[in-house]
Amino acid sequence: MSRNILVTGKNGQLGRSLKKAVNLFYNSPHQSPNNFEIIKDLNFIFVARDELDLSNPQSINLFFQNKKFNGIINCAAYTSVDNAESDVESVEQINYLSVDQIAKVAKNLEIPLIHISTDYVFNGHSFKPYLEKDKTDPLNIYGLTKLKAEKAIIESGCQGAIIRTSWLYSEFGNNFVKTMLFLGREHESVRVIIDQIGSPTYAFNLAKLIIMIINDYLINKIFNSNFNIYHFSDDGICSRYEFAKAIFEISGVSCKLDPVRSKDYYTLAKRPNYSAMNKDKIKKHFPKLVMPHWRESLIYCLSELKNIRS
Numbered sequence: 001m002s003r004n005i006l007v008t009g010k011n012g013q014l015g016r017s018l019k020k021a022v023n024l025f026y027n028s029p030h031q032s033p034n035n036f037e038i039i040k041d042l043n044f045i046f047v048a049r050d051e052l053d054l055s056n057p058q059s060i061n062l063f064f065q066n067k068k069f070n071g072i073i074n075c076a077a078y079t080s081v082d083n084a085e086s087d088v089e090s091v092e093q094i095n096y097l098s099v100d101q102i103a104k105v106a107k108n109l110e111i112p113l114i115h116i117s118t119d120y121v122f123n124g125h126s127f128k129p130y131l132e133k134d135k136t137d138p139l140n141i142y143g144l145t146k147l148k149a150e151k152a153i154i155e156s157g158c159q160g161a162i163i164r165t166s167w168l169y170s171e172f173g174n175n176f177v178k179t180m181l182f183l184g185r186e187h188e189s190v191r192v193i194i195d196q197i198g199s200p201t202y203a204f205n206l207a208k209l210i211i212m213i214i215n216d217y218l219i220n221k222i223f224n225s226n227f228n229i230y231h232f233s234d235d236g237i238c239s240r241y242e243f244a245k246a247i248f249e250i251s252g253v254s255c256k257l258d259p260v261r262s263k264d265y266y267t268l269a270k271r272p273n274y275s276a277m278n279k280d281k282i283k284k285h286f287p288k289l290v291m292p293h294w295r296e297s298l299i300y301c302l303s304e305l306k307n308i309r310s
């Protein structure tokens, strides 16, 4: 009998990247993520906001009544970091309280929960890549609610994994890469922040890791004692400016880039200046995991975008 894995956030960039990965690895007998063994009888059920509305606690209760799942992957979130500053009640409900509720469901059903968190749980004062155990200190409402969710999951006692990721982009939805391409084609010059340092993450690479983790859990029941927090991004570290420069170079956009400091670029939410993360823990857990350099992933994503447009 096939096992049902619920995926929230069906229409988000990670949800759509996960769907792409599931189509690739589950419809082809010879493909697997990073040559990792996967159970072929998993049935991924992708749901959007109209089926499971995380802003509504009753909707969450109703959704889980009389349904049987063997795992939950939570890709949904309130992700507009600036809007979150003035929409505190919604972001608190969607990013924290709903996750608390889902974690309790996972605990009751004794099924694993894979939840996505963020580098924005850190304050960015570090000068070396953050470890999972490093002190958290979010600078904005978004980061604070994501941190509260991490704590709620751990307190619930459910099994699974929290994956902190950073600077997510893909050919789907809205993200820095697509915004830069749009601005670069419309304007002669674009201002980009030079003193925010981190690691871009191509969402498809994260999707492959998620498939590995859920399979690992279902095969080996490895997460049976402690809830695990992992850091994951593409390899390499860069500034937002360097990232934008690479986007323009690779896609042949001739727009001029003006470097600016965060202090001269007003945004509603503060962001950490340094948020690169150390990924040794996930590499140790999955020695077969391939983490491409961010530039290599960017080249791939830009070619996928070209294919979509042509």
Ligand SMILES: NC(=O)c1ccc[n+]([C@@H]2O[C@H](COP(=O)([O-])OP(=O)(O)OC[C@H]3O[C@@H](n4cnc5c(N)ncnc54)[C@H](OP(=O)(O)O)[C@@H]3O)[C@@H](O)[C@H]2O)c1
Binding pocket: 009, 010, 011, 012, 013, 014, 015, 048, 049, 052, 053, 054, 055, 056, 074, 075, 076, 077, 078, 079, 094, 116, 117, 118, 119, 165, 166, 167, 168, 169, 173, 174
């Ligand atoms: N984007 C980044 O740079 C970044 C960085 C670090 C961590 N993350 C984390 O990575 C995960 C995936 O992010 P993403 O970039 O894929 O986000 P995204 O593209 O903005 O997608 C978020 C998804 O959440 C859904 N959602 C929002 N409110 C909802 C609600 N009330 N009920 C049900 N669904 C709701 C959205 O539905 P609609 O399509 O209906 O709006 C959308 O499908 C999130 O946990 C995010 O916090 C993202």
